[in-house]
Amino acid sequence: MDETTLQPFQGPPKQVVYENTFITEPEGYGEHMVFKRHKVQEVLKQVLKERMEGQQYDPVKGAQHAKQLADDVREKVKALGYERHKLVVQVTLGQKKGQAMRIVSRCLWDTHSDASASEYYENETMYCVCQVYGLYIE
Template identity: 55%
Template sequence: MALVDEYGGPLRQTIYENTYLTEPEEAARFRSHKVAALLKGLLKERLEGQVYDPVRGSQMTKQLADDIRERVKALGFDRHKLVVHVTVGERRWQTFSSCSRCLWDTATDGFASQSYQNESLFCSAQVFALYFE
C-alpha cells in the first residue's frame, strides 16, 4: 500500500545521502564546559526560591529536561543525539547517589553534569551527547 499525503497524492520520500563523516568538524564538537555552564545557569534560574511539591515535581522535571535539550541544541552541536536526564527530589538531609554507564567513542561523544540544591529540593541534571554519523 502506497503512502498518500493529505490531498490524496503519493507521499514523496526524502532520501538522504551518506556524508561519510566519521567524526564531527572541530567547530561542531561537543564542549562539555559550555553545556555545564548552561546547566548551572538554567538550574539556578529555574529552581532558586522554589519549594518542592510532589504533585508538580514530575511536570517540573519534564519541563526542565525539555528546556535543557532545546538550549543545548541551540549551541550548535550538529549531528549529536542528545539524552537529557533530570532528577528532582525533596531535600530531607538524605544522601543521593546516581551513576550511569555508556558505551561510546571517547573521541566524539561526551557528557556534562550539574546539580543544584536549596533548602527544600535538590536537582541533578545530565546531558549525554552521542555523535551520529
C-alpha cells in the first residue's frame, strides 16, 4: 500500500447540530396559507350529494364506501390549492334506525391558518358525517 492513499485517523465524524429557527407562524398570512372553511364546505356538500344520493346502507360495503368517500374528499380539497396543509379527513357512516349520535372533536392549532369543515348527509337508511381538518405545515 502506498502511504499517500492512507488518511490519518481524524476521530469520529462531526455531529451536525441544527439550530432552532424560532419560526412559530407562516410568514404573512396570504390567501394560500389560510384554510377557507366555506370553500371546503361547498366541496363536502357536492361530494356527499353525488356519492350518497340513492345509496342504501350496506354493512358489508360500509367501510369500503367510507374509505372511498374520504379519498374523494381529500383529492377534491387538495385541488383547491392547499399544498402546505396537512389534510385529515374523517368519515363516519352508519345505519339510521332512530338513534341519536354526537360527534365532537378538540384541536390545538393556529386559528389564523388552520381550520375545519364538516358536513352531514342522511337518507332513509343511513347517515354520513364528513369532517376535514386543515393544518398548516412549514
